Amino acid sequence: MTRLPAAGVAVLLLVVDGVTTHDIVLIIAVIAFTAASLIALTSVPRLQLSPVAWLVESLSVLALVAASGDWRSPFYVLMLTALILPATGLPFRRALGCGAAFTLAYLGVAVYTELDANTLESTTRLETIATHLMVPLVVVLALAYAADVLERLRGERLRSERLAVESERQRIAWELHDSAKQRVHAAHLVLSALQGQITGPQATLVDHALAELRSASQAEITVSGTVGELPAHIAAHVYRIGAEALTNAVRHGEASRIDVVLSRNGSTATIEVRDDGRGLPPIRRPGSNGLRSMRARAETIGAALSIGPGGDGRGTTVQLTLTTDTGEPRPKS
Amino acid sequence: MIRILIVDDHPALRAGVTAVLRAEPDLVPLDTATSVNDLWPALHRTKPDVVVLDYHMPGDDGLVLCRRIKRELPTPAVLLYSAYADASLTIPALLAGVDGLVSKAAPANELYDAIRRVARGERVLPPISRELLDAAAIKLEPDELPILGMTLAHTPLTEIADALGLEPVEVSHRIDRMIKRLKIEIPVPRATG
Numbered sequence: 470m471t472r473l474p475a476a477g478v479a480v481l482l483l484v485v486d487g488v489t490t491h492d493i494v495l496i497i498a499v500i501a502f503t504a505a506s507l508i509a510l511t512s513v514p515r516l517q518l519s520p521v522a523w524l525v526e527s528l529s530v531l532a533l534v535a536a537s538g539d540w541r542s543p544f545y546v547l548m549l550t551a552l553i554l555p556a557t558g559l560p561f562r563r564a565l566g567c568g569a570a571f572t573l574a575y576l577g578v579a580v581y582t583e584l585d586a587n588t589l590e591s592t593t594r595l596e597t598i599a600t601h602l603m604v605p606l607v608v609v610l611a612l613a614y615a616a617d618v619l620e621r622l623r624g625e626r627l628r629s630e631r632l633a634v635e636s637e638r639q640r641i642a643w644e645l646h647d648s649a650k651q652r653v654h655a656a657h658l659v660l661s662a663l664q665g666q667i668t669g670p671q672a673t674l675v676d677h678a679l680a681e682l683r684s685a686s687q688a689e690i691t692v693s694g695t696v697g698e699l700p701a702h703i704a705a706h707v708y709r710i711g712a713e714a715l716t717n718a719v720r721h722g723e724a725s726r727i728d729v730v731l732s733r734n735g736s737t738a739t740i741e742v743r744d745d746g747r748g749l750p751p752i753r754r755p756g757s758n759g760l761r762s763m764r765a766r767a768e769t770i771g772a773a774l775s776i777g778p779g780g781d782g783r784g785t786t787v788q789l790t791l792t793t794d795t796g797e798p799r800p801k802s
Numbered sequence: 803m804i805r806i807l808i809v810d811d812h813p814a815l816r817a818g819v820t821a822v823l824r825a826e827p828d829l830v831p832l833d834t835a836t837s838v839n840d841l842w843p844a845l846h847r848t849k850p851d852v853v854v855l856d857y858h859m860p861g862d863d864g865l866v867l868c869r870r871i872k873r874e875l876p877t878p879a880v881l882l883y884s885a886y887a888d889a890s891l892t893i894p895a896l897l898a899g900v901d902g903l904v905s906k907a908a909p910a911n912e913l914y915d916a917i918r919r920v921a922r923g924e925r926v927l928p929p930i931s932r933e934l935l936d937a938a939a940i941k942l943e944p945d946e947l948p949i950l951g952m953t954l955a956h957t958p959l960t961e962i963a964d965a966l967g968l969e970p971v972e973v974s975h976r977i978d979r980m981i982k983r984l985k986i987e988i989p990v991p992r993a994t995g
Binding site for chain 2: 647648650651652654655656657658659661662664665683687
């Protein structure tokens with residue numbers, strides 16, 4: 470947008486001063502260039518970051534300066550505006566390099582137009598050319614510095630937002646964990662009060678329920694690793710399969726220790742639930758659908774599920790391996 | 803008859819404890835408090851013999867609450883009832899003036915028994931092992947150790963103050979600081995994903 474007033478300055482100088490004999494052509498060229506570049510840059514925002522576009526623009530304004538026949542050109546301010554995009558879009562050092570290259574190019578134009586012995590002898594003129602050469606560098610330095618600081622601030626804000634999300638997740642995880650734990654304790658307490666007051670077959674029922682609750686609240690569960698990000702519908706099935714494996718370990722295996730190991734290698738994710746419980750029964754319990762539904766879920770998401778005795782022949786190990794086409798897992802945030 | 807106030811922020815546990823205590827003829831659950839805010843009105847209204855107090859409450863934890871209860875109203879015995887009660891809670895609990903410590907994983911008859919014993923003026927705390935004492939001593943300043951020793955020997959606050967040549971208020975402040983330093987960190991599950 471700064472190119473609008475810059476073009477205005479150029480046109481005004483051309484009209485008031487009458488730099489060359491073909492002012493009219495130059496005025497038309499400036500207006501056409503400004504309009505064309507503005508339309509191009511706003512309609513295709515990608516161009517604002519394209520080095521080719523920057524080069525085309527710089528060469529165009531340099532050509533305008535050369536065409537005006539004098540390095541103290543009315544197009545000087547317009548030329549400076551061509552530096553804004555590279556200075557803010559490039560990393561700090563490269564932006565400075567860009568500014569230096571531009572200064573050199575301008576020196577070239579100055580030599581081409583009017584830098585003769587006459588100029589070199591006059592101190593005032595020398596000072597003017599030095600100023601003309603330094604301004605692009607100063608502009609680039611200031612803009613690149615500001616862009617750099619802005620970038621860093623943005624990164625900082627992103628990081629603090631991520632931290633806030635992380636701590637909120639921690640809190641929710643804690644609440645979920647704690648409220649489940651408290652419910653298990655409450656159920657255990659009430660059932661334990663019944664123990665000894667009830668006789669007959671119901672007493673066995675209470676005993677069983679108590680044993681299950683005790684192992685649920687006392688089993689040591691460790692979780693290690695991560696599977697990274699999974700598509701939502703796959704993650705839901707994986708969660709259910711894992712939850713069923715844990716339930717089985719506690720309810721039927723009466724495990725005292727359960728290890729959940731998650732890993733991800735490229736697009737392959739592995740979830741392993743190992744327990745030290747009683748292992749799988751030799752024959753399927755009547756009316757048990759747990760394993761069948763785990764297999765059905767694994768099939769739905771195209772994952773391989775293996776359920777068998779643990780590595781040393783004790784307990785049960787459930788292993789789920791799945792391939793996702795999402796490629797590399799996103800870094801855990 | 804033992805009159806009991808239950809303080810816990812979990813509805814399931816409040817209901818469970820109330821239900822099992824009602825089944826015992828000599829134990830009378832008077833009321834429940836769900837937060838620190840309704841604890842004080844409930845305490846003054848009911849004047850219980852025993853407060854069954856959750857350790858992990860939003861805001862102040864059970865130890866801090868126990869100190870405040872004992873300061874405001876010396877009569878009720880305080881039974882710390884925690885899902886995270888293990889041996890490492892014993893020393894800070896003792897310093898806080900807790901009369902008994904029961905795990906929420908314990909069966910109902912252990913809870914009844916503990917309530918009856920603290921109501922009789924007994925202390926129901928796990929024995930303090932050499933290791934526990936050493937671990938606590940490392941976290942404390944050298945001049946706090948006599949306070950710890952005397953508290954473990956159930957020396958009254960005024961006598962501790964006399965022995966150390968300090969004002970009771972000063973001793974009390976120091977005990978607050980010691981509790982803060984000895985407090986156990988509840989294991990927080992790591993959020994994954």
